[in-house]
Amino acid sequence: MVKAILHKNDLKKGLYLIPTPIGNLGDISFRAIEILKNSDFILCEDTRVSKKLLDKFEIKTNLISNHKFNENKNLSKVVNFLKENKLVSLISDAGTPGISDPGAVLINECIKQDISIIPLPGPSAVTTAVSASGFDEKYLFYGFFPEKEKLIVEELEKFSNHNFCIVFFISPKKINKIIPYLKTYFKDRKILICREISKYYEEYLRSDIKNLKLFENEPKGELTIVISEKQIDKKTSQGISESDKNSINKMLNKLSTKEITNIIAQYSNVSKKEIYEYCVKIKNEK
Known part of the structure; x- marks a missing residue:
């Protein structure tokens, strides 16, 4: 003692x-x-x-x-x-x-x-789940979703536009209701579902969201969910879009090349290397 x-x-x-x-x-x-x-x-x-x-x-x-x-x-x-x-x-x-x-x-x-x-620092389901996820270290924490299904869908759609990991809590009664929406808005991402963290029957379920199945039986205990950052296939890159080029030109006099690269990369299907090289090229031409 x-x-x-x-x-x-x-x-x-x-x-x-x-x-x-x-x-x-x-x-x-x-x-x-x-x-x-x-x-x-x-x-x-x-x-x-x-x-x-x-x-x-x-x-x-x-x-x-x-x-x-x-x-x-x-x-x-x-x-x-x-x-x-x-x-x-x-x-x-x-x-x-x-x-x-x-x-x-x-x-x-x-x-x-x-x-x-x-x-005081100490136990947190959020950081525990993120540390075990293997996903990117940058994450957004939401907490519990609203009660109304319509509001949940609106929030998920909004988050789908961010290239960060997303962490949220959900009750076992709601998990099967939310899985179809996860497959709609995050189909190319991975997911970690944490149950009973640090307890005897703790469980960490990993899956590609597109392969995620409904629970046959209602899981025990509140769930901590971690959705991965966007899984971007660089091979599908079609180059920097005209709208991104316009955005870059507007930012060149205000931000550093690194800052511009990080901003554009968050929502673009283009590698950071390609964005960075374009910024350097434009700067040299001015």
Whole structure:
């Protein structure tokens, strides 16, 4: 068992954002345990879920239920605690608070009132999934999609125009509804579906999206999805289009050759080398 090595007086007063394990309870950090032990109050989503973690590490701190339905009601009380120099920690059921979890309301109020916010690094389904994907390191994180199917489709269509990896969360009830749209808008990309990350039955399903099949049975637990960057076949390049050439000419006096190359390459089916060489050629002609 981890014994206390810090004293409350050694800790900076303010709001601590404490990541908690997304599966395996052993993933919590020593520092997180120490701060939770020394906190005056811990704000949590579900006291029943958080109590399992706190009991595991013999943390006796007072719990306050703080979820999306009552965080506004709690706000003045918690801010008063912080102004009285109480040490308050914010946790979610799993992962980093404020990332697709409650927390933004309190964090923004602390920013407004110049109350210290101290975030700890720690477990995150997003970075865990991206690290295992083997895809490009540049990614966009969305979180959970809207409830209405029409809005989900609009968002997917919008993302399909970006040449970045895309990470999002989805409930097991919705995954089969969204797969046909993934095959429509991302058919030439790859996908990683992460289930039960860091738990005993964790599973990482990899596939080309065009070959993706519906789940026969509803998977257990929330899913973290990573879609790869665009799979561009350089052999199909037809050269730099006239519209891209016009864009390049407009940017030449404002941006560096490297910056222009990166911008055009995001949506063009042309290699960076070809774009770069064209930029250099045009610059030399001026």
